Amino acid sequence: MKNNLPAALVALLVATSAGATTVRVHYDAGKGSIAILGDKGPMTWSKGAPAKAGSGHVWTYSWPDELGEITMKPALGEKVSIGGTYRIAAGSSVDIYPFFGPPFGKVTIVAGVESPQLKNSRSLRIFLPASYQENLAKRYRVLYMQDGQNLFDAKTAAYGVEWAIDETVNRLVAIGAMDEVIVVGIDNTPDRIPEYTPCCDPKHGGGKLDAYEAFVVDTVKPMIDKRLRTLPGKEATAIMGSSLGGIASVLIAQHRPDVFSKAGGVSSSFWWNERTLVTKAAARVPVKFYLDAGTSGDGLEDTLLMRDAMLAQGYRAGADLLFDSAEGGKHNEASWAARVEKPLTWFFPWGSTSY
Structure with a gap:
């Protein structure tokens, strides 16, 4: 069953939860920003939740462990990262290094x-x-x-x-x-x-x-x-x-x-x-x-x-x-x-x- 908790409630849960699951997206977005697409909480596959910009071009987003495992992908504006989805286990902190351009080495x-x-x-x-x-x-x-x-x-x-x-x-x-x-x-x-x-x-x-x-x-x-x-x-x-x-x-x-x-x-x-x-x-x-x-x-x-x-x-x-x-x-x-x-x-x- 889908979990479509409002963003404000998720933020409250994160603040009061004993633990929070975190994804850190390492990417220089220039004047753009990184959002997190996913299958639970305020994240959906059509509208991402905004990640927080930090030093060193690291974008961070957290959610309460209670949401369990989440499948997600980062997005840069309307571009979704190349490759597969990421399955983030509850309670983990994961570093992701995406790219959004043509998939040609x-x-x-x-x-x-x-x-x-x-x-x-x-x-x-x-x-x-x-x-x-x-x-x-x-x-x-x-x-x-x-x-x-x-x-x-x-x-x-x-x-x-x-x-x-x-x-x-x-x-x-x-x-x-x-x-x-x-x-x-x-x-x-x-x-x-x-x-x-x-x-x-x-x-x-x-x-x-x-x-x-x-x-x-x-x-x-x-x-x-x-x-x-x-x-x-x-x-x-x-x-x-x-x-x-x-x-x-x-x-x-x-x-x-x-x-x-x-x-x-x-x-x-x-x-x-x-x-x-x-x-x-x-x-x-x-x-x-x-x-x-x-x-x-x-x-x-x-x-x-x-x-x-x-x-x-x-x-x-x-x-x-x-x-x-x-x-x-x-x-x-x-x-x-x-x-x-x-x-x-x-x-x-x-x-x-x-x-």
Whole structure:
């Protein structure tokens, strides 16, 4: 049943209540103002309750805990914030960093990033989310991805097909399926196989993964945290890749759970070195892992074995280990683009960012 208490009564209840639920909206509204749309009290979905302006472009609105959980969205004049609604539990104080402009992020390229660990250089392809230039108070979780050339642009992708990470993130944010994130695509080099692998496969060699891990953790991440408005802690940091980049991402997260809280291995090459990653599965660490493989020549059997080995180490299906068998999925960018929303929405569901 709807609760349409008059605004004056709500204000009285807030003043006399043992507790008040509060939302703080961080946004520079310029000459405008922020209102709160919602499903209870004086808030409706057609007419918002005015929030109170404070210092630092923070707009505050409170209501009595007695109203229970409220679903709400901020509005700037007639513009409603982009993305999903926010469910505010009774008694909580929640910070929200909305945006109201077009839901399109932007990819920039940082060329010539030197790696002292690997004695080479490469480009970083950085996706900045739609709100990055609009809401300067906001900070972001970060997803680091391997094979950066293949993520955003078909012209640079190895086989002329991109993952379309930018378009996918834009769409998922716009419909309220995931929170905004910065995506850092790390280009591969002619040393891709050794850089993404531990030592040593009888046929392919390998063995530079430790140095590559140090490059990501000690060079790339500090640079990104210094240059961009990131949330630098482990809970806000994820890593993901495909094929050899998948095993690199899984192993790096297993080695550095102090840096990464989430890792995705898409069509990962768990066949590497006679399945050593499976037969000598690492002990459980406090990281959420996403594993998948397609059903069409994509190493599904190896990935199933890795999933089972991780479950045997204490991972919990659906809690800190999510596995997906992609019907008809192949070992290529088109298949990865078609299912990448699964790890994205599992890692970064709407409203899950802690500030």
